[in-house]
Amino acid sequence: xxxxxxxxxxxxxxxxxxxxxxxxxxxxxxxxxxxxxxxxxxxxxxxxxxxxxxxxxxxxxxxxxxxxxxxxxxxxxxxxxxxxxxxxxxxxxxxxxxxxxxxxxxxxxxxxxxxxxxxxxxxxxxxxxxxxxxxxxxxxxxxxxxxxxxxxxxxxxxxxxxxxxxxxxxxxxxxxxxxxxxxxxxxxxxxxxxxxxxxxxxxxxxxxxxxxxxxxxxxxxxxxxxxxxxxxxxxxxxxxxxxxxxxxxxxxxxxxxxxxxxxxxxxxxxxxxxxxxxxxxxxxxxxxxxxxxxxxxxxxxxxxxxxxxxxxxxxxxxxxxxxxxxxxxxxxxxxxxxxxxxxxxxxxxxxxxxxxxxxxxxxxxxxxxxxxxxxxxxxxxxxxxxxxxxxxxxxxxxxxxxxxxxxxxxxxxxxxxxxxxxxxxxxxxxxxxxxxxxxxxxxxxxxxxxxxxxxxxxxxxxxxxxxxxxxxxxxxx
Amino acid sequence: xxxxxxxxxxxxxxxxxxxxxxxxxxxxxxxxxxxxxxxxxxxxxxxxxxxxxxxxxxxxxxxxxxxxxxxxxxxxxxxxxxxxxxxxxxxxxxxxxxxxxxxxxxxxxxxxxxxxxxxxxxxxxxxxxxxxxxxxxxxxxxxxxxxxxxxxxxxxxxxxxxxxxxxxxxxxxxxxxxxxxxxxxxxxxxxxxxxxxxxxxxxxxxxxxxxxxxxxxxxxxxxxxxxxxxxxxxxxxxxxxxxxxxxxxxxxxxxxxxxxxxxxxxxxxxxxxxxxxxxxxxxxxxxxxxxxxxxxxxxxxxxxxxxxxxxxxxxxxxxxxxxxxxxxxxxxxxxxxxxxxxxxxxxxxxxxxxxxxxxxxxxxxxxxxxxxxxxxxxxxxxxxxxxxxxxxxxxxxxxxxxxxxxxxxxxxxxxxxxxxxxxxxxxxxxxxxxxxxxxxxxxxxxxxxxxxxxxxxxxxxxxxxxxxxxxxxxxxxxxxxxxx
Numbered sequence: 001x002x003x004x005x006x007x008x009x010x011x012x013x014x015x016x017x018x019x020x021x022x023x024x025x026x027x028x029x030x031x032x033x034x035x036x037x038x039x040x041x042x043x044x045x046x047x048x049x050x051x052x053x054x055x056x057x058x059x060x061x062x063x064x065x066x067x068x069x070x071x072x073x074x075x076x077x078x079x080x081x082x083x084x085x086x087x088x089x090x091x092x093x094x095x096x097x098x099x100x101x102x103x104x105x106x107x108x109x110x111x112x113x114x115x116x117x118x119x120x121x122x123x124x125x126x127x128x129x130x131x132x133x134x135x136x137x138x139x140x141x142x143x144x145x146x147x148x149x150x151x152x153x154x155x156x157x158x159x160x161x162x163x164x165x166x167x168x169x170x171x172x173x174x175x176x177x178x179x180x181x182x183x184x185x186x187x188x189x190x191x192x193x194x195x196x197x198x199x200x201x202x203x204x205x206x207x208x209x210x211x212x213x214x215x216x217x218x219x220x221x222x223x224x225x226x227x228x229x230x231x232x233x234x235x236x237x238x239x240x241x242x243x244x245x246x247x248x249x250x251x252x253x254x255x256x257x258x259x260x261x262x263x264x265x266x267x268x269x270x271x272x273x274x275x276x277x278x279x280x281x282x283x284x285x286x287x288x289x290x291x292x293x294x295x296x297x298x299x300x301x302x303x304x305x306x307x308x309x310x311x312x313x314x315x316x317x318x319x320x321x322x323x324x325x326x327x328x329x330x331x332x333x334x335x336x337x338x339x340x341x342x343x344x345x346x347x348x349x350x351x352x353x354x355x356x357x358x359x360x361x362x363x364x365x366x367x368x369x370x371x372x373x374x375x376x377x378x379x380x381x382x383x384x385x386x387x388x389x390x391x392x393x394x395x396x397x398x399x400x401x402x403x404x405x406x407x408x409x410x411x412x413x414x415x416x417x418x419x420x421x422x423x424x425x426x427x428x429x430x431x432x433x434x435x436x437x438x439x440x441x442x443x444x445x446x447x448x449x450x451x452x453x454x455x456x457x458x459x460x461x462x463x464x465x466x467x468x469x470x471x472x473x474x475x476x477x
Numbered sequence: 478x479x480x481x482x483x484x485x486x487x488x489x490x491x492x493x494x495x496x497x498x499x500x501x502x503x504x505x506x507x508x509x510x511x512x513x514x515x516x517x518x519x520x521x522x523x524x525x526x527x528x529x530x531x532x533x534x535x536x537x538x539x540x541x542x543x544x545x546x547x548x549x550x551x552x553x554x555x556x557x558x559x560x561x562x563x564x565x566x567x568x569x570x571x572x573x574x575x576x577x578x579x580x581x582x583x584x585x586x587x588x589x590x591x592x593x594x595x596x597x598x599x600x601x602x603x604x605x606x607x608x609x610x611x612x613x614x615x616x617x618x619x620x621x622x623x624x625x626x627x628x629x630x631x632x633x634x635x636x637x638x639x640x641x642x643x644x645x646x647x648x649x650x651x652x653x654x655x656x657x658x659x660x661x662x663x664x665x666x667x668x669x670x671x672x673x674x675x676x677x678x679x680x681x682x683x684x685x686x687x688x689x690x691x692x693x694x695x696x697x698x699x700x701x702x703x704x705x706x707x708x709x710x711x712x713x714x715x716x717x718x719x720x721x722x723x724x725x726x727x728x729x730x731x732x733x734x735x736x737x738x739x740x741x742x743x744x745x746x747x748x749x750x751x752x753x754x755x756x757x758x759x760x761x762x763x764x765x766x767x768x769x770x771x772x773x774x775x776x777x778x779x780x781x782x783x784x785x786x787x788x789x790x791x792x793x794x795x796x797x798x799x800x801x802x803x804x805x806x807x808x809x810x811x812x813x814x815x816x817x818x819x820x821x822x823x824x825x826x827x828x829x830x831x832x833x834x835x836x837x838x839x840x841x842x843x844x845x846x847x848x849x850x851x852x853x854x855x856x857x858x859x860x861x862x863x864x865x866x867x868x869x870x871x872x873x874x875x876x877x878x879x880x881x882x883x884x885x886x887x888x889x890x891x892x893x894x895x896x897x898x899x900x901x902x903x904x905x906x907x908x909x910x911x912x913x914x915x916x917x918x919x920x921x922x923x924x925x926x927x928x929x930x931x932x933x934x935x936x937x938x939x940x941x942x943x944x945x946x947x948x949x950x951x952x953x954x955x956x957x958x959x960x961x
Contacts, residue, residue, distance in 0.1 A: 039577055043797045045570065045804075046557045046579055046676040048711050078793050080840070082817055089796020142801065271840035273849055276683035276790055278712050 001239070002203035005231050006211075007166045007196060008158035009223075011173055012151050013183045014127070014191035015058045021126050021150035022049030022092065029189050033132070033143035041148045043087030048277050051076075055150045056281060058182035059099045059124055060291045062152060065176050065298055066119050068103025070288050076124075076278045080271045085129035085142050093153075095272040098123035099281060105176070106300060107168040108318055117169050118157030125151050146190075152182070158197065158208070163227035167220050170194060171322070175299050179324045193218040196227055199244070200234045209234070210244040214251050214258055226251035230258050302327055310340035319348050325362045329369045336373035339380060346372055350393050367396045375403040388412050388460055414463050418470070421454075421462060425470045428453045439475055447471060478503050479639040480956070483548055483696040486642060490537055490547045497537065497547030501530035501591050504549040508593065508640050511960065515616050517625075517635040519554045520562045521594035529591040536589050544699050544723075546589030551644040553632050554595035555602055556687075557676040558582045565678045566598040566610040566628075569798045569805045569824030579676020580708045581645060581687050588703045593641050597631030600826045601795065602652055602680040604628050605898040608889055609828040616885070617660060618957040619923050623882035626656030626898075632690045633660040638960040643691040643700050647677060649684045650783055651877075651902025654914035657690055658877035658926020661916045663943060663953060664690045665697050668933050669909035670715035672701075673708030679794040681787035682713075684906040693953055694915065694943035698722035701936060717934055725937045726944040731765035733942065734870040740776035741875030741901055749920030754876045757917035757927045757946070761874075764949060769870050773862040778855045779904035780896060785839050785852035786907070791829075792836030798824060831892065860908040867932045872942055876901055877914040877926030901928060911936050915943045916952035924952070 020027055023040035040047045063070040077095035100122035108114050127149040132141035154173060160166045174192055177183040185192045199211035214230060217223050229251075234244050248267075249258040274280075297305070299321050306317035306327075320330045326347070333343040351372065355362060375392055378384050384392060384407060395406040407413055415421060428450055429436055439446040450471050454462050478500055481489065489495055505523055512518050526549060533547035557563050557575035559582075564570045578586065585592070599609040607615040607630030615630040617623040618638035625634040629646030633656035636644050646653040648666035657664025665688045672687040679685060689700030702723070707716040737758065742751060762768060800806035800820025807819030825833070839848035866873060878898055888895045905912040910930055917927035927946075931939040947953050 042802060044557075044576070045563070045565070045573065045678040045797070046575075048675050048713075050710060050712050080793050080796060082796065082799060084799075084801050084813065087797060087802065089799055090793050269842045271793070271837065271842075271845075273789060273793070273840055273845070276681075276713075277679075 003200045003235050004203045004205070005161050005227075006158045006199050006201065006208055007160040007162075007227060009156045009160070009166060009169060010195040010197070011154040011156075011170065012193050012195075013154065013173070013177050013185070015055055015150040015152055016181065016183050017052055017054045017058070017150055019052060020148035021052050021055050021124065023148055025148065027149050031145055033141065034145060037129075037144035037147060041087065041144055043089075049092060049275075051278060051281070052150065055124055056099065056283070057291055058150075058180070059122065059152055060283065060288060061180045061182055061295060062122055062154070062177065063100035063103065064288070064292050064295060065180055066100075066103030066105055068119060068122070069101040070283055071097060071099050071101060072283055072285075073097065074099040074123075074281045074283075076275045076281070077272045078275045081268050083128065084140060085131045085144070085147070087129065087144060087147055091126060091128060092275055092278070093125035094123035097280075099283075105169065105172050107165065107172050109168060110164065112315070115159075115165065117159045117165075117172075120155045120157050122152055122154045125153060127151050152177075163224045163231070166196060166227055167224045170220060170223055172299075175322050179296055179298055181296075187218050190218060194223060196223060196230075198227055198230045198234070200231060200238065210246050212244065212246065212258075213248045215248055215261060217251055222251060222253050225253075225256055226258055229256060233258065296324065310334065310344070312340065312344055316344045316348060319352075320344060323362070329362050329365075332369035333373045333376065336370060337376040337380070339376060342376055342379065343373075346376060350390060354397055366399055367393065371396050371402050378403050378407060382414055382463055383407060384412055384414050385460065385464060388414070412461060415458050415461050418466070421466060421470060424454055424457055424462075425450075425467070425474055428457075429474055436475065447475075450475075479507055479642075480961075481642065482693050483545070483642045483691065483699050484693075486548055487542075487544050487546070487699075491542060497530040497533040497591060498527060500547065501526050501549050501593070504593055504641060508635075511638060512635075512640060514621055514959070515618060515634050515638055515640075516613050517597055517615050517631040517638070517640065518551070518594045519564055519566070519597050519612050519631070522561055522592050525561065526591050526593050529586075529589075533589045533591060543588050545585065545703050547591065548643070549591040549593040549641055550585060550700070551593050551596045551632060551635050551641045552582060552585070553598055553629050553644065553646050555598060555647050555678045556582050556595075556645065557678070558592065558595065561592070561595065563595065563678070564612065565602070566600040566612060567824065567826070567829070568611040571611070571805060573804055575676075577676065580673035580710065581677065581704050583676075584703050584706075590703070596629070596635055596644060599628035599630065599652075600829050601678065601791070602628040602647055602649055602685075603791070603828050603832055605651070605655060605895055606883070606885075606888065607631065607656070608885065609826055611826060614885055617882045617923075618960050619661060620882065622884055623923065624659070624885055626659035626878070626882065628652040628656075629664075629690065630656045633657055633662055633664065636660070636662050636690050636692060637957060639956065643689060643696050645687060645700070645704070646690050647680075647685055647687045648902075648906065649680050649686075649787060650906050651899035653688050653690060654902050654912055654926065654928060655878050655899060657914040658928075659882040659924065661924030661926075661952070661955060661957075662690055662692055663694055663697050663913070663915050664688065665701060665913045665936065665939065666905065666911060667701065667705060667936055668715075668911045669906075670713055671717070671911070671934065671936065672704045673706070673711040673714045675708055675710040679790075681790040682794060683790060684783075684787060686906070694940050694947055695723060695726055697913075697943070698726060698940045701940070705936075720937050722937050722940050725941050728941045728945075729765070730761070730942060730945050733766045733872070734769055735761065735766050736769050736771035736866050736870035736873040738771050738773040738776065738866070738873060738875055740773050745879050745897065745900065746876060747880040747920065750876055750878070750880060750925050753918035753920050753925035754927055757950075758874060760946065760950060764945060771866050771870060771873070773859075773866060773904065775855065775858045775862050776904060779859055779907055780900055782852040782855035782859070783899075783903045783907060784835065784896060785848045786856065788832040788836030789839045789849050789852075790836065792833045792840065795825070795829070795833055800824070828892075856907045859904050863904075863908045863910060863930075871932075872935075872938065873930040875928050877928040878902070881920050881923035881925060905930055909933070911939055913939045913943055915946060916955070918952055919955075924955075
């Protein structure tokens with residue numbers, strides 16, 4: 001039987017405010033346990049939450065970026081359940097009236113096509129603390145530093161039908177929140193994580209299959225693997241005549257599998273009701289417009305502009321605009337070096353390769369945009385060849401200075417003196433009569449042999465174009 | 478000294494007739510001597526009080542005293558007070574020393590008031606007789622076989638017995654007004670949002686409101702002036718100017734229109750209480766007030782709506798008492814489930830458990846619309862009744878409680894009858910309006926309270942109406958036998 005997969009994602013993104021959503025405590029990551037939890041975060045008797053206005057502005061930005069309706073009135077609700085790292089015994093979230101309504105994003109797929117994915121809603125809520133099981137024998141430690149950290153939960157429609165689409169969607173949202181500077185998107189620190197709702201159904205069937213929810217996945221790779229594993233598990237189960245049970249499952253990255261956490265029967269009744277400690281959030285049209293005016297150019301618009309302004313392929317433009325920092329870097333290189341396509345090749349090729357290998361963010365790159373532009377200029381003015389440029393790039397990455405300094409100190413300047421080159425060409429022709437015969441007999445490929453000989457003799461410093469021209473001229477004499 | 482009002486004591490302090498330390502010592506002695514009969518205090522904060530009195534004397538000497546500087550007051554044990562045990566009447570918080578001050582406490586401290594102690598109360602403010610306190614019931618000074626009312630029973634009894642000149646209370650469904658009525662004193666529940674709830678341990682967040690209990694309207698005005706005002710730490714507190722409540726006390730009431738809701742004078746009202754209230758109304762007529770018959774047709778829905786909304790909110794508010802971070806924790810929990818069940822099972826008393834269960838049920842999936850949502854709609858109807866009434870009249874009057882103080886133990890097995898003690902007060906909380914209770918006479922030698930309900934933020938008018946009554950009557954000056 002042919003199966004069809006249906007996936008919806010709930011993404012939790014931590015908002016990059018300095019203080020918590022309902023208290024003045026700091027949100028900085030990595031402090032000693034319970035040093036960033038004030039009376040409100042601890043849920044002491046008598047304390048009350050006060051909404052951090054910045055959180056609302058950030059949610060509005062996101063709503064505008066996905067073309068969603070920003071609710072003129074939204075309401076915080078209490079989600080009631082007991083857990084040791086949930087200090088009040090309820091989480092303040094939004095339920096019936098979320099701040100961001102229906103919106104959509106467009107994802108690009110590997111085959112070059114694109115697809116619109118619906119966003120059902122996005123709502124504000126507070127994060128819980130952390131339970132620490134490792135360090136305490138027979139006990140559990142509670143760290144409430146994270147309690148009250150603002151989250152935006154972004155719920156998608158079940159519009160994705162493969163793990164790859166889910167990853168593309170997750171990357172798109174990741175790119176958006178970073179563009180908007182509403183989240184640092186740091187997945188290791190848990191600032192960006194998702195739950196995936198996965199079901200399968202026979203191809204062509206209208207009714208959705210029974211779904212499972214994969215909890216708390218914090219990397220693009222894990223999302224892909226978890227969904228792939230789960231889809232296969234569900235299909236195997238159904239093909240063996242079994243049934244998928246509606247349940248919450250946990251992905252174990254070490255084993256590469258999902259396993260059951262709790263079934264629907266054990267599902268909790270959260271007894272949501274509007275939080276009487278907080279007023280409804282009222283947002284005026286004027287306020288929304290003020291926020292709209294602060295929005296940066298968003299990835300889709302930037303991508304279109306990169307194609308038209310720089311003559312890039314859609315694919316290159318997509319790569320260069322996926323991150324706001326990469327796009328800014330690229331634009332600075334172009335501004336200084338001029339050649340948009342060469343700049344794209346270098347950013348996407350050599351630079352991206354190094355960043356990836358060394359696991360470095362572009363803003364921390366030892367090769368700045370100005371340095372890369374300096375290198376590209378030396379290629380453009382024929383001081384060095386593209387091949388030598390790679391060596392220079394490596395030198396810059398290693399901190400040996402800018403392109404000019406490295407070219408100078410290593411003597412990498414291209415030999416452009418045509419007299420010297422001509423002598424070399426003459427010498428190579430004289431020493432290889434056999435190959436000369438072959439070339440003259442029409443074997444054009446042999447030209448490469450001569451070029452190689454000359455590059456070898458000059459340690460790569462000859463200009464390949466110039467040699468080509470010279471060789472052709474001499475050989476056809 | 479103990480028979481003097483706050484206004485009189487402040488004058489005496491300023492005139493140098495006695496120091497705050499002398500006054501405070503006298504008050505502490507009196508509490509030590511007499512409170513054994515009443516059990517109105519859970520904690521008497523002697524040391525802190527004397528230290529605050531010393532500082533108050535310095536302020537008085539420097540001429541920097543306000544109307545409360547050096548005056549000993551009691552705080553209901555629902556307000557967190559830094560470094561002082563704050564139990565909320567519960568075993569759950571038997572060991573809880575608050576690490577911060579509630580806004581109300583902070584404001585009293587800033588005014589230079591002296592904290593004499595923390596008063597007994599129904600557990601988590603759930604009760605109308607003070608019998609649900611883990612720290613034993615409070616007794617009514619007018620007859621120690623009877624209850625003082627609740628939940629601010631300790632605060633009311635302490636003021637009635639002249640142990641302190643004033644105290645604070647909180648009122649979720651009548652918890653200031655009903656004990657004020659049963660103890661023969663003056664109590665005011667302000668407009669919802671008038672006084673900050675920060676640091677006041679929550680029972681039902683959308684209904685809870687703090688207010689003063691005192692022996693006169695003038696004293697209540699002084700206390701409210703210190704308590705009221707916007708607080709950025711409470712999102713439901715309202716930015717609205719705080720007038721000088723004492724400035725308008727002397728205003729003439731001629732031409733004032735008072736609404737008498739017929740629903741407040743019908744079945745269930747004790748006839749002796751009814752007679753006292755009628756007499757008080759006649760007194761008002763004599764000073765030129767015009768009485769108008771009105772109707773609040775949805776009155777009968779108030780108690781049922783309240784007993785959905787309040788328990789629902791409390792079931793959530795009390796979830797934080799889980800034995801994990803503070804408060805009672807059971808011995809040797811064998812796992813998390815056991816920790817929760819035994820800590821909460823041991824820490825909460827039966828009335829609190831009853832309300833948590835009612836509330837949990839009312840919020841459950843499938844019942845939410847039928848109970849919580851419907852109760853919220855009823856709330857709107859009740860608010861509309863009042864809104865229409867205030868188009869015709871300036872204030873509304875009626876009995877505070879359907880009966881005088883009842884005997885200890887008389888209603889403890891009958892929660893419904895107990896809940897009906899608050900039949901005239903609950904609607905005011907559901908609508909968020911200000912309401913007062915003032916002494917209006919006696920029935921069977923026990924005090925009767927007259928309730929005065931005002932429009933939003935009309936506390937100054939309520940105090941004026943109460944004060945004018947107290948100029949022509951002396952019910953508020955009566956002293957229970959044995960506490961002269």
